[in-house]
Amino acid sequence: MIIILHKTIFVLTEKRAYVLFGLTGIALFLCLFLTNITIDNSLEVWFLQDDPVLLNYNEFKDIYGNDEVIIAWVNPKGSIYEKKFVSVIYSICQKMEEYSLINRIVSITKAPYLDSHEMNLIVEDMVNKEPDDSFRPEELKSKILSNPLWEKLILNADQSSILILIEPVAGQNMDAERPQIIAYVKNALKHLNYKLAGMGVVYEELNRISLKDTSLFSSLAYILLISALFIFFRRISILIAATLTIIYSSLIFLGIFGLCGQSFNMFSAILPTLIIILCLADIIHVFSHYDKTEPGPDRLQKTLSFVLVPCLFTTVTTGIGFSALISSPMAVLKSFGMFACLGVFLAYFVSIIFSAALLARQGQTSNSKSSPIGTDFLDRLIEKISAMNYQYHKWIVFAGALIVCFSVYAISTLEVDTFSMNFLLDSNPVKQDSYFFEKDYGYYVPLEVRLRPRHPDGVKNPDFLKKLSHLQKQLDNVPNLAKSTSIADIVKQLNKVLTDNRQASYRIPDTKAAVAQELLLYEMDSDNDISYFVDSMYTEARLTIRIPMESSKEMEEKIHLVKSKIKAMFHDTVEIKFGGYIPLYVKMMDYIMQSQIRSFMIAFIVIFAIIGLLFRSFTVILTGIIPNILPIFFTLGFMGITGINLDIATVTIAAIAIGISVDDSIHFIFMYKTQRRKGLPIKEAVDRTLKTSGKAIITTSLLLITGYLVMIFASVKSVIFFGLLIGISMVSALICDLVLLPSVLLLFAKAR
Incomplete structure (x- = not known):
């Protein structure tokens, strides 16, 4: 391990020109694939190609045409x-x-x-x-x-x-x-x-604002983060390192994204912004430790030997947080997790390359110590935090436990639901037009049902058609169900015009022969639209009920209601299968819950297993778990209390947040273990760690929080909530790393 580390440092410092040349070549080559990237917010992209629900949807389209x-x-x-x-x-x-x-x-x-x-x-x-x-x-x-x-x-x-x-x-x-x-x-x-x-109009609007948000987030995040870097560091070299890292990482990432034929959607549109945010964390740690290292010919080598390993492990843990989403049964989340993980590692390698190159060049021109990061205010703040931790560490741990308990209760109120129209802001014209439609015209969202009679006469059976007609009348009288249509409407109109053209004849004929004859006459005319109501062999009928544009949970209730009405009417004489995109929409609720549980458990187990591997201590694992569980529970509890649903964007919060929040804990514990190996007692080791790593942790966290809060300017509500919730998680993680983690270490010390 030591040999690999020294060889890596040698390449980064002595062979940096070759490394930069190779990196530039890779970036330029991958730029050729940028034009392959498209935008796609249709419902189908959330599902795997072999998903039974998606196969059912495609089968419906093959029989009846486009439902969009x-x-x-x-x-x-x-x-x-x-x-x-x-x-x-x-x-x-x-x-x-x-x-x-x-x-x-x-x-x-x-x-x-x-x-x-x-x-x-x-x-x-x-x-x-x-x-x-x-x-x-x-x-x-x-x-x-x-x-x-x-x-x-x-x-x-x-x-x-x-x-x-x-x-x-x-x-x-x-x-x-x-x-x-x-x-x-x-x-x-x-x-x-x-x-x-219509859903196609909603999809297209989501595509438009996803493209707009991608440009907005990237530009705003870059401006804010670079400005914040300058405020904290007040030197050009770190701004150059940050800018080059962002440009190269973004080009390589987007090139790979295009090479793989990927599409952005309203959620994955945040990936470029994510890359910009992640690029800065390791740069800050490299420059901050370089500032604290005594000037000399091996100053950079000492800095890199100290930061490369912990930064690599924080990259791994963040990557695991994202890659845990690959376990999701949803195609978009799998893709997001995989490419976000790729972006995390790209940001690490590129930031280390440019930081080392610029500091090596700076070292050739000057051996003087750089200006320290931070201000007297941060020094005084950390001094007060250290004193407070030592004096009140028991109460701090107790307060943390209470917050976790309260958060667990709040999490129990968290609801799983998703609502495509509610992704749009209330001021969005498409959303306003949809509400206008429902007020002036009525419900227009189609709930599609495929009814397959079990008797040999199929759809042409008069008894089946009469029951279908009667079912439609029942459904149209149910609140929030309207404008039902089926082959029964066609047959009744055919019977009317082929008899006496009176309203009393608007009914289903009594005999199979009459039904078959009327449908045959209709089929013989090229202007008929029979294919939109039955399949080609008359083995199944399409029943369409218009419902409000609403959430997946409410749509699921409509499915259960309609199914119960059909069973009450037909008993076991028909096979019921729901078609169109609404079953896809409803199935997402199950997938969201599965994704949340799977991704969080995988991230939790693997991340803390890696921490145990890094520090080879079960005590360290326990020490790391306590302050990193609280931000996750607090954030999910906040969602429950404020009524923010667990949906297709916020489902990623737990796994991503634990991957990000644990990073500063690793840096803190790494520095703490270093101080302990030097022979310092626990209290002094905690105090020294706070004073040496505290400012870098605060600086990094504030910059990351700033970057994520850029997303509150999104045009999609779920993305706004994502940025807000990650920001809340990062704030609580920062407090835990500066207050709760040292208090836990002090409490364990007293217990011994």
């Missing part, structure tokens, strides 16, 4: 049936339908109209040609209102506005195509009073 429908609300100045307005909508819908990335349009001009003439079924668009002088508004109104299906889907409550349902093609590269589709729709509607809604 864009809904346009359009309000005319006058009546929705006026010739001028209808003509504009007709032209827009015709152009949209011709666009290669749009599969289907449903509107007051494009919805299928069913009629019959001399026992022949007629299926045509509501408006099948450009409105001219023969156009009659009352005729269009009569056509739309003749079919309850279109009345509830394409008109708002008071029929003052219309809805255009735009279904994109279910392509393999939806994330790249989605912004093109939405831009095309916006351009087509730009001269109208319109609003857009």
